[in-house]
Amino acid sequence: MEFSPYNATVIAKIMLTPDLCILRIRTDDPHPLFKAGQFTTIGLLGQEPRSQNSVPSVERIADNEMIVRSYSIASANHQTQNFEFYISQVKSGQLTPRLFNLTVGSRLWVRDTIHGIFTLNNTPEGRDIVMVATGTGLAPYISFLRSHINDHREIKLAVMHGAAYPWDLGYLSELEFISSTFENFFYFPTLLKSDDNWPGLRGYIEEHLDAQVLQKVGFQIDPEKTHFFLCGNPKMVTSVSNYLDKFGYTRHTKAKPGSLHIESW
Numbered sequence: 145m146e147f148s149p150y151n152a153t154v155i156a157k158i159m160l161t162p163d164l165c166i167l168r169i170r171t172d173d174p175h176p177l178f179k180a181g182q183f184t185t186i187g188l189l190g191q192e193p194r195s196q197n198s199v200p201s202v203e204r205i206a207d208n209e210m211i212v213r214s215y216s217i218a219s220a221n222h223q224t225q226n227f228e229f230y231i232s233q234v235k236s237g238q239l240t241p242r243l244f245n246l247t248v249g250s251r252l253w254v255r256d257t258i259h260g261i262f263t264l265n266n267t268p269e270g271r272d273i274v275m276v277a278t279g280t281g282l283a284p285y286i287s288f289l290r291s292h293i294n295d296h297r298e299i300k301l302a303v304m305h306g307a308a309y310p311w312d313l314g315y316l317s318e319l320e321f322i323s324s325t326f327e328n329f330f331y332f333p334t335l336l337k338s339d340d341n342w343p344g345l346r347g348y349i350e351e352h353l354d355a356q357v358l359q360k361v362g363f364q365i366d367p368e369k370t371h372f373f374l375c376g377n378p379k380m381v382t383s384v385s386n387y388l389d390k391f392g393y394t395r396h397t398k399a400k401p402g403s404l405h406i407e408s409w
């Protein structure tokens with residue numbers, strides 16, 4: 145039998161838009177337990193075909209070269225073999241056009257270790273948590289909520305999610321369900337390109353921070369009271385970091401704990 149480097153199988157692929165999908169995979173062997181918010185690495189060989197909805201990439205990749213990229217895990221932290229990812233296609237990219245061409249039953253490679261310090265574990269007990277994302281930067285928060293919403297009843301949790309159109313708001317119904325079930329959870333989706341049918345917030349996340357949407361539901365913008373998590377578009381990360389800087393927030397690192405946690409892609 146021919147050797148294959150692949151060690152996982154696609155078990156579901158949910159297309160939210162032609163360039164946005166939820167990909168569920170099952171690894172052949174169990175992984176060690178991970179912490180909500182961490183990421184792993186996915187790979188496909190250069191020989192795998194690209195999706196029809198992509199453009200040729202400038203760089204040529206050899207057929208036998210493994211293309212690897214990191215992806216935040218959206219699954220709950222008790223999963224050891226079934227992993228969910230929330231992925232946007234970079235049409236000219238190397239890996240995502242190949243991932244978007246996979247179907248149920250397709251094989252792929254997944255690293256057997258899981259990494260990252262973008263986890264709730266660094267948040268001292270009793271602090272409220274605000275999770276800010278654009279696009280697929282939402283993935284680690286889905287893991288946070290699936291893993292921890294039940295054992296964080298005593299604090300307030302919020303997700304602020306920025307996207308362009310309503311159909312770009314992955315996990316909308318799951319987040320609305322959590323919001324209607326847990327009175328300590330607040331969901332603020334905001335759209336840049338909505339039409340009049342969208343009943344929710346419009347504009348940039350920063351505008352809603354300025355308009356004090358968080359304070360109106362009881363959050364305090366104070367590093368001693370509330371931890372912020374940022375993941376997604378670098379411009380959003382920079383401008384929300386600048387906003388929080390004015391309130392005395394400092395970035396959390398392994399060496400120096402802080403109340404501002406950033407996942408840079």
Ligand SMILES: Cc1cc2nc3c(=O)[nH]c(=O)nc-3n(C[C@H](O)[C@H](O)[C@H](O)COP(=O)(O)OP(=O)(O)OC[C@H]3O[C@@H](n4cnc5c(N)ncnc54)[C@H](O)[C@@H]3O)c2cc1C
Nearest residue numbers: 183213214215216230231232234237238239240280283409
């Ligand atoms: C810790 C970590 C976690 C990550 N988690 C996720 C995740 O959950 N979901 C997800 O979709 N991605 C995630 N990423 C990004 C991912 O690793 C890849 O960079 C991305 O999927 C593009 O890969 P590619 O091979 O298709 O494009 P590449 O060939 O690597 O990139 C092509 C070019 O596109 C640019 N580019 C990269 N991402 C985007 C983008 N989103 N939109 C426009 N241009 C882009 C790059 O700067 C590069 O110049 C994560 C990255 C890190 C480091």
